[in-house]
Amino acid sequence: MRPSGRAPDEMRTITIEPAFTRHAEGSVLIGFGDTKVLVTASVEEKVPPFLRGRGEGWVTAEYGMLPRATHTRGNREAAKGKQSGRTQEIQRLIGRSLRAVTDLKALGERQIVLDCDVIQADGGTRTASISGAWVALRIAVDKLLAEGKLSSDPIQQKVAAISCGIHQGTPVLDLDYPEDSTAEADANFVLTGDGRIAEVQATAEGATYDEEALLRLLRLARIGCSQIFAAQDKATGR
C-alpha cells in the first residue's frame, strides 16, 4: 500500500494553470499533487557567446526552490552565494530535455530561458518542472509565431517527465515525498510525444536493481507521461 493510498500506476492530480504571471512571454503554474512549480519562459533576442553569429538559437533553464517550499526551511541559495550541486544538476536536465524537442536552427538567433521555481515541494519537482516548462515554451513560441518573428514552428514534439521508483518492493508511478525519501530505487524518465526517450536517470538508493525493474519503471513512466501530454494539450488548447 502506498502512503497516499494510490494504486501503483496512479498519478497524482495534474494541474496546469497557464498565464499565472503577466510579464513573461510564457508562464504556467504546474502541480503534480502538492508539488507546485511556477515556470516562466523569457524570450531574449540574443544568444550565449558560444553561439553568436551562427544563426542558431538556444533553450536553457534555471531552477530554484523557495526556502520554505519544503517541510523544514532550507537556506536561500542567493544568501549562501552558490547554487547547490543538486540545483545545477536539475537545471541542466531541464534545459537538455527541452532542447531535445526543439529545432534550434528554426528558433533563429534568440534564447528562451525557462525559470522553474518551486513554490511547494512534495516530490517530483524536476519532472513537474520539465512538464511545465514545455507548456511555457509552447506559449512563448506561439506568441513568436503569431507576431511573425518565427516562420516555422521550432518545437518538434511534446516532452514530459515523470519519476517512478521501487517502493517497498513494488514499482510505483509518480513518487511523492514520503515515497521518494524511502524508495529503494528512483528513476526519472523524460519522454516525447511520439513515445521516444529523451533522458533516463535511474539511481539505486540503498539497493541496486535489475533490467526487468528498469523496464517496468519505463512502462509506468509511459502511463504517466500520456496523462501529462493530455493535460499539456488541454492547457495549450490543442
Next chain:
Amino acid sequence: MRPSGRAPDEMRTITIEPAFTRHAEGSVLIGFGDTKVLVTASVEEKVPPFLRGRGEGWVTAEYGMLPRATHTRGNREAAKGKQSGRTQEIQRLIGRSLRAVTDLKALGERQIVLDCDVIQADGGTRTASISGAWVALRIAVDKLLAEGKLSSDPIQQKVAAISCGIHQGTPVLDLDYPEDSTAEADANFVLTGDGRIAEVQATAEGATYDEEALLRLLRLARIGCSQIFAAQDKATGR
C-alpha cells in the same frame, strides 16, 4: 492624471490569500494590484549566535525576486552568487519593521524567518512584503499560542507599509511601476496599527522636496495603511 487613472489618494486593490502554501507555519500571497508577493513564516526553535542563551527571540526576513517577476528578465541572484545591495537593504527593512511590533522576550528563544518572494512586480514590492509578512507572522504566532508554546502574545501591534511619491508634481499614494520609475520623490512609510511610525525612508529622485511635501506623503500613507490594516484584519479573522 495618474497612468492608471487612479485618484491621488487611491490605493490599488489589496488582496490577501492566507495559507497559500502548506508547509510553512504561516503563509500568505499578498497583492497590491499586479504586485504579488508570497510570504512564508518559518518558526525555528533556535536563535542566531549573538542571542543564544539570553531567553530572547528574533524575527528576521529574507527577500527575493523571481527572475521574471519583472518586465524584462533579471539575473537570478543564486546564479550570480550574491544578493544585490537593493535586496539586502529591503530584507533588512522588512526584518526591522516586524521587530518594531514584536516583544522579542515574549517570543522566547526561537526565531521566526519571514521569506518574501516576489512572484510578480509592479512597484511597491517592499511595502507589500512588510504588510504580508505581518499576516504570515500573525498566523504563525497564533499557531504557537494554540499549541501552548507561547503563553502571551508577543505581537504588540499591527504593522503595514506603503509607498507614496510625488509624480508630476502631485503627491500620490501607492506607486505602481510606471509611477515609481518616473517619480520625483519616493517615500516608504511603515506605520503601526495605533498610528505610530516604525520607519520612514523618503528619497529625492531627481528633485529634492520640502517638509510640507514630506507631511503630505505621510498623510497619504495613513490613508493607505488604514486600508491595509482592514485587509489584514479580514484575512486573519479579527
Next chain:
Amino acid sequence: MRPSGRAPDEMRTITIEPAFTRHAEGSVLIGFGDTKVLVTASVEEKVPPFLRGRGEGWVTAEYGMLPRATHTRGNREAAKGKQSGRTQEIQRLIGRSLRAVTDLKALGERQIVLDCDVIQADGGTRTASISGAWVALRIAVDKLLAEGKLSSDPIQQKVAAISCGIHQGTPVLDLDYPEDSTAEADANFVLTGDGRIAEVQATAEGATYDEEALLRLLRLARIGCSQIFAAQDKATGR
C-alpha cells in the same frame, strides 16, 4: 543628560581637513567629534555601462570601515569576500545623496567615485561620509572647471547629513556611539543648502515614534546641517 554632557541641540566639533591625501582629484578628512572619515573623489573619464553614449555623467560612492575603526575589531570585508548589507545600504545612500545635488548632464560623460573610508568610528559615520563627500566632490569639480574640462558647474547645491535620535525620551542632535546604541529611534537626514530634503531615513529601535517626534528631529537636523554647511564653506574657501 547626554553621555557626552552636550546639550540636546549641540553638535560635536566638526573638523574638515581638505587635501588630506595627494593622488585623488579631491580629498578630505572629515571629523564629527571622534568619528573620522577619509573621503577621496576620483574622476574617471568613463561611465558605467548603462549610461554609455548618453552624454551624461555619474556620481557614485563606496564605503568601508577599517577593521579597527571600532571598539572591538571587525572582520575585514575584503577577507570575508563580501560587503555586508549595512555597507551596501550606506554606500547607496551616499551616492544618491550626492546625485541629488548634481546635474549629471552638466557633468558630461565622466564618473566621479567617492570613496568613504572610516578611520575611526564613534557614531554618525554615514552622515560624516555624505558631508565630507560633498567637499571632496566640490574640490574635484573645481579642478575640472579650472582645467576647462567643464564649462558650467554641475553642483547645484550643497548637501550635508546628520543623525538625530530620541535618547532617553529626549530628541537629540548628532548621536555619538553610546547614544546611537541605546537610542529608541534613530533618524538620518540629508539636507541641501537651500533647506530642502534629499533623504530621510527614520527608524524605530525598540519604540515607535509619532509625527511630532519626526518633525522635532527634522528641526534638530536643520540646526546641525547649517553648521556643517558653514564648515564646508570654510573648507572650500567660499
Next chain:
Amino acid sequence: MRPSGRAPDEMRTITIEPAFTRHAEGSVLIGFGDTKVLVTASVEEKVPPFLRGRGEGWVTAEYGMLPRATHTRGNREAAKGKQSGRTQEIQRLIGRSLRAVTDLKALGERQIVLDCDVIQADGGTRTASISGAWVALRIAVDKLLAEGKLSSDPIQQKVAAISCGIHQGTPVLDLDYPEDSTAEADANFVLTGDGRIAEVQATAEGATYDEEALLRLLRLARIGCSQIFAAQDKATGR
C-alpha cells in the same frame, strides 16, 4: 566505422596501476585508452555533520580535471572560484555509485573520500573515475581490515561504469572524445559485479532514442563492465 577503427563492442585498452602515489590509503592510475584518471582514497576518522553519532560511515567523491587535460586549456576551477555544474554532477554520481555497493554501517563512523583527478581526457572520464575509485576504495578498505580497524568487509560488490552511445546510427561501446562529441545519444551505465544496475544516465543529444536502443546500449555496457571487473580483479590480486 568508428573513428578509432574499433569494433562496435570493443573497449579501449584498460590499464590500472595501483599505488601510483604513496600518501593515500588507496591510490590508482586508471586508463581507458588515452583517458587517464588518478584516484586516491583517503580514510578520515570522522563523518559529515548529518551522520555524527549514528555509528555509520560515509563514502564520497570529488572530481577535477587538470586545466590542460583536454585538447584546449580550460580554466582552473580553483581560480574561477567555483566548481561547474558538470563537475558537481559527476562527483555526485561517483559518490552514489560507490555507496551503492558499500555497507555504510559496516564501515563504522569514518569517511572515505575518493578524489578523482583527470590527468588526460579522451572521453569517458566519469566512468573511468568510478571504475578506478572502486579499486582505490578496495585497497583502502583492505588496509583497514589488515590493521584490524574493520572486522567485516563493508564492500558488498564490485562496481564499474562505462559509457555507450549511438554513433552514426550504430550503438557503440566506450565512446572516446571524437565519438562522444558527435554521438546522437550517450548513456553511462554503472553496473555491479553480480550483474545488477546501480545507475543509468541515458541522454538524447540531438536525437531521441527508443526502448530497443536503450536495451542494446545496456547490453554493450555489460560487455564492457565484465572486462573492467576482470581488470579490477587483476589489479587488486583477487
Next chain:
Amino acid sequence: MRPSGRAPDEMRTITIEPAFTRHAEGSVLIGFGDTKVLVTASVEEKVPPFLRGRGEGWVTAEYGMLPRATHTRGNREAAKGKQSGRTQEIQRLIGRSLRAVTDLKALGERQIVLDCDVIQADGGTRTASISGAWVALRIAVDKLLAEGKLSSDPIQQKVAAISCGIHQGTPVLDLDYPEDSTAEADANFVLTGDGRIAEVQATAEGATYDEEALLRLLRLARIGCSQIFAAQDKATGR
C-alpha cells in the same frame, strides 16, 4: 641621478605618529616620504583553531590599500569579493616578519592582529607596514605588560624592513614609486635590531642580478634599517 634627487643611500623622511587612532591597543601612522600606512594592533583573548589549548599566542597581519591611495583608482577588494594574490603575499610577509621577533609562548594564549592600511602609496608600502607594525605591536604589548597581563616581554628584538633596488644600473635605497616601477631588480629586506636577517625577497625585474649586487643591496638595507630603528626608538620613547 634618482628621480627624487636623493643620493643612492639616502632614505626618504621617516615619520612615525603613534596613537593615531584611539580604539586599538596600539596604533601608528608611519610615513616613508609620501607613503603613509595606518597600522593598528588589536589584542584578542583567543587564538586561531590550530593553536587552541597549547598555551601559545599568535601574531598575524592583514593588509589593504584604500582604493585611491594610488595614482589611479584601484578597485576595492571588498567589492571585488576577494583579496589579490599581491595582498595575500604582503600580509603573509608582515605576519612572518613580526613573528620572527616574538616569543609566542611568552605572549600566552592570545592573538595580536596587525592591520596595515595604506592611506597613500608611493612605493615601499610593505616595508613601511612592517616597520610601523612593530611600533603598534610594541605599544600594545607595553599596555599588556602595564596591565599585568604579561609577566615578561615577548618581543625579543626590533624589526624593520626596507626596499632596495637596482635603478639604471645603480643600487639605491628606499625605492619610491617612480623608481620601483622601472627598477631592474627589487629587493625587500627584513632586518632585526641585532643585525640579523628575518627575510630577504629579491626579484629580478627584466634583468637578473649577481651575488655582488645582492650583497650591495643588503648593505644599503642595513643603512636604511638603522635609521628606521632610531625612529622606532624615538616613537616608543626608548
Next chain:
Amino acid sequence: MRPSGRAPDEMRTITIEPAFTRHAEGSVLIGFGDTKVLVTASVEEKVPPFLRGRGEGWVTAEYGMLPRATHTRGNREAAKGKQSGRTQEIQRLIGRSLRAVTDLKALGERQIVLDCDVIQADGGTRTASISGAWVALRIAVDKLLAEGKLSSDPIQQKVAAISCGIHQGTPVLDLDYPEDSTAEADANFVLTGDGRIAEVQATAEGATYDEEALLRLLRLARIGCSQIFAAQDKATGR
C-alpha cells in the same frame, strides 16, 4: 645527520619525464625525490588585456596541489571557492621566474600558461615546479620554432630553482618535508644557466639568520641548480 641520510650538499634524485601527457604543447613530470609535479605548457594565441596590441607576449603560471598529494588530505581549492594565499604566492613566483629568462617581445603576441599540478608532495614543490616549467616551456617553444611561428628563440637562459635551509644548525640542500617542517630558516633560490640570480626568498622560521648563512645557502643552491640544469639538458636533448 639529515633524516634521509643525505650529505648536506646532496640533492634528491632528479627525474624528468617529458611528454607525460599528450594534448599540451609542452608537458613534463618532474620529480625531486618523492615530490612529483606535472607541468604542462599551453600556447594561446592571445594575451591578457593589459598587453593587447603591444606586439608582446606573456608567460604565466598556475599552481595546484591534488587534495591527497600530502600526508593528510587537504581541502580542494575549487570546492572551497578560492585559492589560498600560499597558492597565489607560489604561482606568482613561478611566472616571474620564467619571465626572467624569456624575451617577451620575441615571443610575439601570444601567451604561454604553465600549469604546475603537484601529484605528490614531499617538500620543494615550488622549486620542482619552476625547474619543470622551464622544460615544458622549452618543449613548447621548440614546437613553435619548428612550425615557423617564431623566427628567433625567446628563451634567453635556462632557469632552475632549489630550496636550501638551516636544519639543526647545518646548511643543507634540497629540503624534503621532514626537514622543511623543522628547519630554522628556509630559502628558495631561482638561478639562471649563466650563474645569475632571478629570485631569492629567504625566510627565518623561528630563528633569524646572518649574512654568512645566506651566502652559504646560496652556494648550496648553485650546486643543486647545476645538477638540475644537467637534467634539463638531458630531458630536452641538448
